[in-house]
Amino acid sequence: MGKFSWDMNLKVRLIGEGLFNLLFWMYFPFITVYFGEALGYHMAGLLMAVPPVFSMLGSLLGGALADRLGRRPVMLLGTLLQMVLFACFALSPSYWIDYVSFIGIGIGGAIYRPASSAMVADLVPEKHLRQVFATFSTSNNVGAVLGPALGAIFFFHYRQELLWACTAILLLYFIAIYRLIHETLPASLNGEREAKSVLNVFKEQWQGYGIIFRDKVFMVYIVAGIFALIPIMQLDLYLPVYVMNHVPAQTLFNWKANSVTLSSKEIFGWLVGFNGLLFVLFILPVTKWFQHxxxxxxxxxxxxxxGAGTFFVGVNSNIWYLFLITIIFTFGEMVRSPVTQSFISRYAPGHARGQYMAADSLQNTIGKFLAPITVFLSTWLPSIGIFSLILGFSIISIMLYIQLFRMDVEQQVTL
Structure with missing residues (x-):
């Protein structure tokens, strides 16, 4: 990254978010299966479509507050909310309380993320944004290497202990944000926020979102992102259902008289862990390869x-074939991650950066709302039909991205 010097804010967040994600990936990939086994996969498909709606509202609120109250207070609020709900999840005696807690954790994360991304954009020069976001992706995915493999054991056998660990990490991170992180809201916005009532503040923020949603280029970008993310999200939705129901237990390798045999759950955990390992090893090199x-x-x-990588998961159930296909769809996710954030950081005007970051996250939340349709339809359609539907979503996103950049070029010429 040349002579770019990392601010204390970035260092604290890099460590804190990395530690939390280590535990996050021990439970999150198994949530759909958890509710599916308890309540049925038909019901689980419907349930998984609801949390993104609340997360979408939380994201919009978080973005508005980040531009008004500042990045740091909103990050504290989001972290505190997640911490409290993890404790509720750990103490819960009911699957429905588990579900409500899961929704609340998603809302807390949605409130936190726009302020977090806006803080990076505030601190980092544009030419370094891709590399900084790629570094954060690397930190966040270190946990994705070991997390799913360990989660296949800990989530189903030591769930309370795992949830309490998440609560403790978030408490420590809350303290670190409070003591070590400084505010980065641009001075021009900071000077304007004092004289207005709370009602006027929120009225202005929602009017600001109205302007964003009338931005045709931005809206095509959002819709294209929704269709692009649906295949990527299947790693946490339909793929665990498919692997655990259609991929038999297999021997990973033989060594002399010994062998390592994995159950379906363990195979899925290894695939998700391999996905995370690829991120850790290649996100920075890939970002560099594609920087031009x-x-x-x-x-x-x-x-x-x-899209194509996820489709080919349904062609063969051999574990080594699945590892190969995981490389393909993981690289699809990997090349996208830093470019998405750098695109919106470049496109968004400075005075509304938090709101654009929040609106940008709509593609993630709406994608999460639509993506569970694969789990819902899996009770009626064969697996190849579900994988064909996933491929269709990716083709639609390609067509929309082609249209997006035509519109973007035309807009720049007009300006």
Missing amino acids: WKERNVFILSSLLA
């Missing part, structure tokens, strides 16, 4: 690899 590619071509390549 046009954003348009990166988005198209990402959709193609993610």
Whole structure:
């Protein structure tokens, strides 16, 4: 990254978010299966579509507050909410309280993320944004290497202990944000926020979102992202259902008279762990390899690899074949991640950066709302039908990205 010096804010968040994600990936990939086994996969498909709606509202609120109250207070609020709900999840005597807690954890994360992303954009020069976001992706995915493999054991046998560990990490991170992180809200916005009532503040923020949603280029970007993310999200939705129901227990390898045999749950945990390992090892090199590619071509390549890779999961159940296919759809996700954040950081005006970051997260929350349709339909359609539907979503996203950058070029010429 050349002579770029990391601010204390970035260092604290890099460590804190990395530690939390280590535990996060021990429970999150198994949530759909957890509710599916308890309440049925038909019901689980419906239930998984609800949390993103609340997360969408939390994200919009978080973005508005980040531009008004500041990045730091909103990050504290989001962290505190997640901490409290993890404790509720750990103490819960009911699957429905588990579900409400899961929704609340999602809301807390949604409130936190726009302020977090806006803080990075406040501190980092544009030419370094891709590399900084890639470094955060690396930190967040270190936990994804070991987390799912350990989660296949700990989530189903030591769930309370795991949830209490998440609560403790968030408490420590809350203290670190409070003591070590400083505010980065631009001075121009900081000077304006004092004289207005709370009612006027929220009225202005929602009017600001109205302006954003009338931005045609931005809206095509959002819709394209929704269709692109649906295949990527299947790693936590339909793929665990498919692997645990259609992939038999297999021997990973033989060594002399010994062998390592994995159950279906363990195979899925290894696949998700391998996905995370690829991120850790290659996110920075891949970001460097593609730094001179046009954003348009990166988005198209990402959709193609993610959609086609996920489709081919349904062709063969051999574990080594599944590892190979995991490489394909993981690279589809990997090339997209830093470019998405750098695109919106470049596109968004400085005075509304938090709101654009929040609106940008709509593609993630709406994608999460639509993505569980694969789990819902799996009770009626064969697996190849579900995988064909996933491939169709990626093709639609490619067509929309082509249209997006045509519109973006035309807009720049007009300006």
